[in-house]
Amino acid sequence: MGKGKYNLGSKLLLKLIVWLVAVFLLGAGAIYLTSFLLGPPDLQMDQNTILYSTNEEVIGEERGPEYRQWVELSEMSEEIIAATLLTEDQNFYNHHGFDLKRIMGAIVKDIKTWSLKEGASTLTQQYARNLYLTHEKSLTRKIKEAFYTVRLEMFYSKEDILEGYLNSIYYGHGAYGIEAASNYFFNKPATDLTVAEAAMLAGIPKGPTYYSPLNDEERARNRQKQILTNLLDKGIIDQKSFDSALRQELIYAKNSPNSQEKTAPHFQDTVIKEAAELLGRKQKEVRAGGYSIYTTLNTKQQKLLEQQVEKTVQPETELEIGALAVDPSTGGITAMLGGRDYNQSPFNRTTSAKRMPGSSFKPFLYYAALENGYTPNTMLMSKPTSFELADGNVYQPSNFNGYYANEPITLAQAIALSDNVYAVKTNMYLGPERLVDAAKEFGITSKLPAVPSLALGTATVNVKEMVTAYGMLANGGHELQGHTIEKIVDREGKTVYKHKTKKGKQKLDQKTAFLLTQLMTGMFDRELDGYMSVTGSSVSDQLSRIYAGKSGTTNSDSWMIGYSPSLVTGVWAGYDDNRPMEKVAESAYTKQIWAGFMEAAHEELPVENFTAPSGVVGIPIDPVTGLRATPYCESSRVMYFEKGTEPEGYCTEHYQKEDKDEEKSMVEQLFNLFR
Structure with a gap:
């Protein structure tokens, strides 16, 4: 009877074992079949996106939630590979994802403790978990992990x-x-790790906080010694290397990416935003997408711009600066300063702030005027003037400090001296709608009201659109799109975007653009001094090349935008809360920054002059009368005209004065003879 029960029990146990084996085999088969049908899992994970300057120097790394720099296996030291395998998975090359011996040992311990705490994960299982799962200890997660493994x-x-x-x-x-x-x-790439450093790092993943040498160096050193001993026992290193590694003093860099000083941080933010738009992805996806982004940043110009701002602006002031430099032939942004301190304020004042440009808006008006019959010697009266508007209101603009010529002045002088009455008269003559249209031709996209005061820059615009608009004058009237990216390469090495370098569409009349450029060089020419000095007189002595430009000032804003054929730069200064700039020096900062930067930046650029297109003639003109200059004129300036519009008459005012002076001198001599 006992024997029968024993046989029955044995049969039941055997059936149970067979059933369990069958279930295991069926389960394993199902896992493998399903895995085969699902195909290879995607290995892509967050990677840092690298930004490069024009000379392919790394200027920054953008990242998602995880700071990661991907390197190939061949770029890792043999020591870190060996130490990791020995520590995490000695049988890595001998199993197919699961180490059955370790699994059985873990199961026994889990049964004894009635828990799922014991781990027996292979390196492949850990990788699957890192890629696709959380670190939750549950049966569901383990099943999913098995599939991915x-x-x-x-x-x-x-x-x-x-x-x-x-x-x-x-x-x-x-x-x-x-x-x-x-x-x-250790502030070094993984390929350069020493044996001691590799052993230290290999011991950390088991408990990143517990075994960090920065948290408890003694504990980390003990684990490092254990790993070095294993390497020695396995014959991976010899006794000499072992002893040397134990003696090596490890110096920790704590080179956190968050603590590093960023190159042109406002520029980098702009790059990521632009890349997201170009790729049709979210900014966080670009940051963690593992892209290589080749930008338009000229690191030398960026440094020069930052140095000039630091040198010019008093450190204790709350005044902010927005500055931008652009290559007018391509539209590439070569330098950008969105504010004085990115850590204090990441707000980009070159792209996001809308401020009144003041008189720096006038070139758009005078382009329209030249297109509608004005010439450099067109004369209008400069005196206090009231304008009665259609709604019955009266508008009375004023010049700086209430200075007026109280006589007619030429367009050349009106631009050089920034005469406001001349500008408003011109705007009223053309019609404010024409100025709005002209600004749009220059690429200004901000909302512009068609009102008389628009001639004096009372609408709000940003630095970027103003600088690229001036760039169209610098390049002869071609359409210009300010951009920061030349090329984007994905993590597989495929170029997914490349900027087209062809010249933009001809948007402005080439001759008119040249005439306006020549007129805008007048702000630095003391020959055009009149009832007041030219607006660029404070920096004209610093300039070694011919530049064209225009400044602008309101109660709360100061602007200076100017260019050569090679580079266009704009500088804005003001307070974020729009408070008035009460100190004279504050309004002067923009010109000083602009002049210092342009001169320094042009040291490495070829000397270029603005080239006159066909159909344009240059003639020496007396700035006061607007007529052809004679040897008797006190000053003269070569002014350019579209052929057929140049003045025919010569200045006689100074000749008559000279003649009268000679007659007076002769009378005095005769009188003295008979005294």
Whole structure:
């Protein structure tokens, strides 16, 4: 009877074992079949996006939630690879994703403790978890992990898995992957790690906080010694290397990406925003997309701009600066300063702030005037003037400090001296709608009211659109799109975007653009001094080349925008809260910054002059009368006219004065003879 019960029990146990084996085999088969049908899983994970300057120098790294720098297996030191395998998965090259011996041991411990705490994960399982899952300890997560592990082993090589693991594992302090960890802890790439450094890093992933040498160096050193001992026992290093590694003093850099000084941070933000628009992706996806973005930034010009601002602006003031430099032949932004201190305020005052440009808006008006019959010697009266508007109101603009010529002045002088009455008269003559249209031709997209005061820059615009608009004058009237990106390469090395470098469409009349440019050089020419000095007189002595430009000032804003054929730069200054600039020096900052930067930037640029197109003639003109100059004129300036519009008459005013002076001198001599 007892024997029968024993046989029955044995049969039941055997059936149970067979049933369990069958279930296991069916389950395993189902997992493998499903894994095969699902195909290879996507290995892509967040990677830092790298930004490069024009000379392909790294200017910054943008990242998503995880700080990671991807490197190939061949770019890692042999020591870190060996130490990692020995520490995390000694049988990595011998299993197919699961280490059955370790699993059985873990199961026994879990049964004893009635928990799921014991781990037996292979390197492949850890990689699957890092890629697709959380670190939650649950049966559901383990089943999902098994599926991903099988798929990884089924479709990828051991080298692919090992490379991915070493680029994804967390080393603490925000560093994901061996390259980020190597840079963070030792300020060096993973390929240059010593045996001691590799052993230290290999011990961290098991407990990134617990084994961090920055949190407890003694504990981390003990784990490092254990790993070095394992390397010695396995014959991976010899006794000499072991002893040397133990003696090596490790110096920690703590090179956190968040603490590094960024190059042109406002520019980098603009690059990411532009890249997101070009690629049709969110900014956070671009930051973590592993792209290589080749930008238009000239690091030398960027440094010069920052130095000039720091040199010019008093450190204690709350006054802000927005400055932008653009290559007028391409539209590439070569330097950008969105504010004086990015850490204090990441707000970009060159692209996001809308401010009144003052008289720097006048070139758009005078372009329209030249297109409608004005010439450089067109004369209008400069005196206090009231304008009665259609609604019955009276508008009375005033000149700076209430200065007026109280006589007719030429367009050349009106621009050089920034005469407001001349500008408003011109705007009223053309019609304010024509000025709005002209500004749009220059690429101004901000909303502009068609009112008389628009001639004096009372609408709000941003620095970028103003600088690129001036760039169209610098390049002879071609359409210009300010941009920061030349090329984008994805993580696979494929170029996904390349900026077209062809010249933009001819938007402005070439002759008119040249005539206006020549008139705008007058702000630095003391020959055009009249009832007051030319507006660029404070910096004209600093300039070694011919530049064209225009300044603008309101109660709360100061602007200076100017250009050569090679570079156009705009500088704005003001307070973020629009308070008035009460100190005279504050309004002068923009010209000083502009002049200092342009001179320094042009030291490495070829000397170029503005080239007159066919159909334009240059004639010496007396600035006061607007007629052809004679040897008797006190001053003269070569002015350019569209052929057929140049003045025919010669200045006689100074000749008559000279003649009268000679007659008076002769009378005095005769009188003296008979005294």
